[in-house]
Amino acid sequence: MSEVYNERIDKIFSALGLLSRKDCSRAAKAGRITVNGTTEKSPARKVTQDDTLCLDGERVVYSKYMYILLNKPQGYVCAAEDGRYPTVFELLPKNFANLGLFTVGRLDMNTTGVLIITNDGALSHALLSPKNKVYKTYRAKTKFPVSENDVALAAQGIALDEGENAMPAFITLVEDSVSDVKVCEGKFHLIKRIFLALHNQVRELERIDFAGIGCSDLEYGEWRFLEEEELQLLKNAVLG
Ligand code: URA
Numbered sequence: 001m002s003e004v005y006n007e008r009i010d011k012i013f014s015a016l017g018l019l020s021r022k023d024c025s026r027a028a029k030a031g032r033i034t035v036n037g038t039t040e041k042s043p044a045r046k047v048t049q050d051d052t053l054c055l056d057g058e059r060v061v062y063s064k065y066m067y068i069l070l071n072k073p074q075g076y077v078c079a080a081e082d083g084r085y086p087t088v089f090e091l092l093p094k095n096f097a098n099l100g101l102f103t104v105g106r107l108d109m110n111t112t113g114v115l116i117i118t119n120d121g122a123l124s125h126a127l128l129s130p131k132n133k134v135y136k137t138y139r140a141k142t143k144f145p146v147s148e149n150d151v152a153l154a155a156q157g158i159a160l161d162e163g164e165n166a167m168p169a170f171i172t173l174v175e176d177s178v179s180d181v182k183v184c185e186g187k188f189h190l191i192k193r194i195f196l197a198l199h200n201q202v203r204e205l206e207r208i209d210f211a212g213i214g215c216s217d218l219e220y221g222e223w224r225f226l227e228e229e230e231l232q233l234l235k236n237a238v239l240g
Helices: 009-015 021-029 121-128 148-156 190-197 228-237
Strands: 006-008 033-035 046-048 053-055 067-072 112-118 136-142 170-175 178-183 202-210 223-225
Touching (some): 006 009, 009 021, 009 046, 009 053, 021 033, 067 228, 112 121, 112 136, 121 228, 136 190, 190 202
Antiparallel strands (some): 006 046, 033 053, 067 112, 067 223, 136 202
């Protein structure tokens, strides 16, 4: 998770969505770029985390890893490519395509809400490891009301289909057929399978929280970079 880098200026501007490679070359020639206070005419010049890079006098802050928060809409799949359905990556700028981004876990095509997208493999792996107990909360609208007995059963770790057991899942009732389910593992279709085991059925599913991060400030399909404090929440969540 170290943030050491040595990158070309044009790659940095392109990764941040500030300038395409071509525009960066023009900007450099026009004297709009400085490194450590000196005008830099070559877009190929490499800079490190210790250099001060500016565009038009404004400091450009770059980090090797990108951490993106997307409010996933329905109808998009969490995959690099899909022959049939649009992927969540199509909701990001085109110039992010070659940065090695992936989703931290997957949401089903019709699940909405908090989706973290990054190219930090170590952090992603740690966030998904059940042993780190990183909690995610899903708001589920179900076919039938959820009872206190269901809450108690899920909290014990309910037996799922195909002989698998879920880890304890913590359900809070919101309305009769709406509840929040807090889990720390990412089994395939986990929430839907928990409700099936409770003889119920999920009608709508939205992830409303990932380790303390929500996305109610974003419309469906909108994204932004994680704030520094949000990234810290993720890093703290995996510190044993
Ligand atoms: N559980 C599900 O059933 N679906 C999701 O998309 C996420 C968790």
